[in-house]
Amino acid sequence: MQFDTVIHGGTLVTSSDVARGDIGIRDGRIVAVAENLSGGDARIDAGGRLVMPGGIEAHAHIAQESSSGVMGADDYLSGSVAAAFGGNSSFIPFAAQHRGQSVDDVIATYDARAARSVIDYSYHLIITDPSEAVLQDQLPRAFARGITSFKVFMTYDMMNIGDGGMLDILSVARDHGAITMVHAENNDMVKWMNGRLARAGLVAPKYHAISRPELAEEEAINRAISLAKLVDAPLFIVHVSTAGGAAIVQREILAGTRLFAETCPQYLAFTRDDLDRPGMEGAKFVCSPPLRDAATQAALWQHVKSGTFTSVSSDHAPYRYDETGKFIKGRDIPYPQISNGMPGIAARLPYLFSEGVVKGRISLQQFVSLSSTNAARTFGMTDKGSLAPGMDADIAIWDPEATRVMSLQDQHDNMDYTPFEGLELTGLPETVMTRGALITHKGRLIAKEGQGKFVPRAPMRLLGDGYLAKERDPAQNFGAQI
Ligand code: URP
Ligand code: ZN
Ligand code: ZN
Numbered sequence: 001m002q003f004d005t006v007i008h009g010g011t012l013v014t015s016s017d018v019a020r021g022d023i024g025i026r027d028g029r030i031v032a033v034a035e036n037l038s039g040g041d042a043r044i045d046a047g048g049r050l051v052m053p054g055g056i057e058a059h060a061h062i063a064q065e066s067s068s069g070v071m072g073a074d075d076y077l078s079g080s081v082a083a084a085f086g087g088n089s090s091f092i093p094f095a096a097q098h099r100g101q102s103v104d105d106v107i108a109t110y111d112a113r114a115a116r117s118v119i120d121y122s123y124h125l126i127i128t129d130p131s132e133a134v135l136q137d138q139l140p141r142a143f144a145r146g147i148t149s150f151k152v153f154m155t156y157d158m159m160n161i162g163d164g165g166m167l168d169i170l171s172v173a174r175d176h177g178a179i180t181m182v183h184a185e186n187n188d189m190v191k192w193m194n195g196r197l198a199r200a201g202l203v204a205p206k207y208h209a210i211s212r213p214e215l216a217e218e219e220a221i222n223r224a225i226s227l228a229k230l231v232d233a234p235l236f237i238v239h240v241s242t243a244g245g246a247a248i249v250q251r252e253i254l255a256g257t258r259l260f261a262e263t264c265p266q267y268l269a270f271t272r273d274d275l276d277r278p279g280m281e282g283a284k285f286v287c288s289p290p291l292r293d294a295a296t297q298a299a300l301w302q303h304v305k306s307g308t309f310t311s312v313s314s315d316h317a318p319y320r321y322d323e324t325g326k327f328i329k330g331r332d333i334p335y336p337q338i339s340n341g342m343p344g345i346a347a348r349l350p351y352l353f354s355e356g357v358v359k360g361r362i363s364l365q366q367f368v369s370l371s372s373t374n375a376a377r378t379f380g381m382t383d384k385g386s387l388a389p390g391m392d393a394d395i396a397i398w399d400p401e402a403t404r405v406m407s408l409q410d411q412h413d414n415m416d417y418t419p420f421e422g423l424e425l426t427g428l429p430e431t432v433m434t435r436g437a438l439i440t441h442k443g444r445l446i447a448k449e450g451q452g453k454f455v456p457r458a459p460m461r462l463l464g465d466g467y468l469a470k471e472r473d474p475a476q477n478f479g480a481q482i
Pocket of ligand 1: 061
């Protein structure tokens with residue numbers, strides 16, 4: 001057999017297995033997995049290394065305006081380079097609709113932005129204006145292009161579409177085989193808390209954590225699940241930050257609800273005490289939902305271990321610690337005016353490997369599931385997330401024994417800080433390839449700008465009979481076909 005590249009001598013890790021073997025690659029695909037493959041125009045020695053499916057980052061804000069209109073620091077070049085140095089061979093950032101904007105226009109805008117990417121990409125489509133034209137014509141056109149996931153917000157005044165809007169989106173998504181992602185926080189609870197804190201003059205960064213109560217997340221998760229059940233639509237809860245929220249997800253999955261969820265390294269690594277760092281340093285840790293406490297960290301790790309979460313994503317939302325980002329509205333500002341979000345696209349997988357695999361919390365196979373395979377299956381990247389013959393040669397080679405202290409300079413993003421600065425890591429990605437082409441290798445960027453390709457994604461195949469609320473069942477609702 002002819003190979004363009006052979007990766008030899010490594011330990012192959014998939015979501016199910018760990019075994020010695022070589023990988024043969026031709027025309028961007030894996031064409032052989034076997035012992036002692038000879039040949040190959042190029043040969044990569046993976047002795048002592050782990051050879052895994054490249055990471056798939058399923059939650060990142062790249063070249064995207066925030067909920068208050070602030071452009072993040074990373075474009076598709078810096079964002080994709082940072083992702084690759086962090087072990088990812090593809091990613092699915094968001095393409096965000098502004099109210100009044102057509103979905104066709106949103107996609108055209110992001111196509112132009114994403115043309116710089118060095119790794120493969122798709123978009124989750126954020127819908128903030130579910131008009132009839134959007135629901136009837138524009139979303140079906142987006143599906144036809146292979147954009148098979150939407151995101152909606154239950155918070156932020158500029159994004160929140162209300163329960164009726166969510167039902168409309170969920171229903172269209174269900175009809176086409178798309179999955180709806182949701183940022184679940186009760187907007188009115190947050191606004192009420194903001195008002196109380198402001199009246200008391202409590203506006204330092206640490207009060208951000210108080211302003212967005214755990215109950216606000218738990219209530220919204222429950223409500224989002226009820227809305228999804230009414231239309232029998234699959235739902236993905238993004239950035240779960242509370243033990244209560246994770247327990248709801250776990251309970252519903254056990255009950256058969258078509259539910260998926262993620263948490264993020266920041267909720268495992270930091271607490272609300274980080275928001276109370278000296279001066280305005282706490283601004284670096286302002287994200288929504290907010291950081292919680294040590295008990296929550298322990299509970300979330302338990303849910304990571306036991307399979308509640310589909311994936312661990314970064315929610316990379318890069319706002320620099322300066323007047324272009326965190327302080328775009330001024331230096332000494334009350335917490336609600338600090339730009340929301342933390343960077344972490346390059347830190348996600350080294351963090352999960354070091355704190356998860358090396359510390360014995362998760363297995364290597366779980367690492368692959370949480371970092372790649374589950375995202376590929378859930379979001380319809382059918383050719384990615386595995387090492388089987390026929391799949392894209394999207395591969396990350398890790399040195400499980402390499403050590404490093406996390407620092408800004410090895411993030412390769414456009415940020416001026418990393419919240420993970422100083423964290424001692426064991427296990428690092430050494431080589432990342434996308435469709436057989438080297439993206440990064442031994443600390444060097446090999447890929448050229450624009451090398452990444454848009455990945456049309458498959459619709460979600462719903463298994464089982466589904467759930468019909470009795471009020472929507474013609475046998476039980478006086479025959480109404482609704
Ligand atoms: O604080 C965060 N997570 N900012 C990014 C936008 C969002 O809510 O996902
Ligand atoms: Zn969010
Ligand atoms: Zn986000």
